[in-house]
Amino acid sequence: xxxxVAYSGGADSTALLLxxxxxxxxxxxxxxxxxxxxxxxxxxAAHCTAFCTALGVxxxxxxxxxxxxxxxSPEEAARHARYAALGRKVFELNTASGxxxxxxxxxxxxxxxxxxxxxxxxxxxALSRGAGLPGLSAMPAAWQRDGLQYVRPLLHLSxxxxxxxxxxxxxxxxxxxxxxxxxxxxxxxxxxxxxFTRNRIRHQLMPVLEAAxxxxxxxxxxSARHAAEAQRLLVEVAAQDLLAAGIEPRIHSxxxxxxxxxxxxxxxxxxxxxxxxxxxVQLQELQKQIAHCTDRxxxxxxxxxxxxxxxxxxxxxxxx
Numbered sequence: 439x440x441x442x443v444a445y446s447g448g449a450d451s452t453a454l455l456l457x458x459x460x461x462x463x464x465x466x467x468x469x470x471x472x473x474x475x476x477x478x479x480x481x482x483a484a485h486c487t488a489f490c491t492a493l494g495v496x497x498x499x500x501x502x503x504x505x506x507x508x509x510x511s512p513e514e515a516a517r518h519a520r521y522a523a524l525g526r527k528v529f530e531l532n533t534a535s536g537x538x539x540x541x542x543x544x545x546x547x548x549x550x551x552x553x554x555x556x557x558x559x560x561x562x563x564a565l566s567r568g569a570g571l572p573g574l575s576a577m578p579a580a581w582q583r584d585g586l587q588y589v590r591p592l593l594h595l596s597x598x599x600x601x602x603x604x605x606x607x608x609x610x611x612x613x614x615x616x617x618x619x620x621x622x623x624x625x626x627x628x629x630x631x632x633x634f635t636r637n638r639i640r641h642q643l644m645p646v647l648e649a650a651x652x653x654x655x656x657x658x659x660x661s662a663r664h665a666a667e668a669q670r671l672l673v674e675v676a677a678q679d680l681l682a683a684g685i686e687p688r689i690h691s692x693x694x695x696x697x698x699x700x701x702x703x704x705x706x707x708x709x710x711x712x713x714x715x716x717x718x719v720q721l722q723e724l725q726k727q728i729a730h731c732t733d734r735x736x737x738x739x740x741x742x743x744x745x746x747x748x749x750x751x752x753x754x755x756x757x758x
Contacts, residue, residue, distance in 0.1 A: 442527075444471070449600060484619050484620075486499070550590055575663075609621075677706065679706075701725060
């Protein structure tokens with residue numbers, strides 16, 4: 439079994455890398471994504487290179503342009519850039535001559551270091567946005583992307599327990615630009631910037647939750663698992679309904695469904711077949727137009743993402 443570890447140089451990914459390198463000696467490679475978004479980025483890359491060299495783990499530094507387009511979330515832009523870069527690098531390592539992991543075995547699994555606090559933050563962010571079950575499911579422990587298996591082995595551990603373990607191993611934090619490069623882990627200064635919603639949750643809300651509900655990590659994570667299970671059931675129902683209604687859903691078939699089941703089918707159809715997701719307002723308007731299609735003269739025309747859902751004869755089509 440060969441792994442790639444998404445290694446930032448922070449406490450969580452340092453613990454993950456150290457654990458996996460010990461459990462699977464010679465079968466782990468580290469990939470550090472250089473976002474270039476802050477002055478400390480070069481220090482992080484140098485630290486990761488030195489730490490991995492001392493550990494005897496191959497490390498690959500990948501530079502990406504993670505700047506967000508106007509009106510887009512910086513965190514989301516960085517996340518998309520990071521996962522795209524991870525996939526590309528693993529593909530390169532698996533295909534380039536002499537760059538395969540130990541024993542010539544291809545890397546099939548990428549480990550990332552999100553933990554229980556990250557899971558709670560993700561759930562709270564989803565709640566603040568009025569998300570449905572997909573958002574409330576938060577982060578899965580394992581998922582597939584671009585032919586690779588991604589896993590989050592630390593999802594059951596709190597941030598404090600991870601740092602306690604690192605301290606027990608004789609490792610400590612250093613600030614960027616100070617101390618010995620490659621020793622311990624580096625504290626990311628951007629994690630203290632409360633202009634970011636996730637950081638406000640981490641530093642202002644989580645301590646309050648800890649005081650009021652000491653076991654909130656376990657209970658919130660359990661709720662996320664329940665939401666994920668319910669979402670999987672909805673996907674199964676939607677797939678069956680879409681099979682009955684047709685890959686271009688027949689309007690009459692849609693009209694025979696309850697509003698909730700019809701909405702479930704429409705979301706599934708647009709996501710699976712066309713890779714787009716309607717907003718709540720767009721979905722409500724689409725359902726209203728479907729309900730009014732009582733004769734062949736009624737038209738349907740509603741914008742979704744960068745295209746339109748339209749009526750063609752007796753079926754719905756999506757035109758990018």
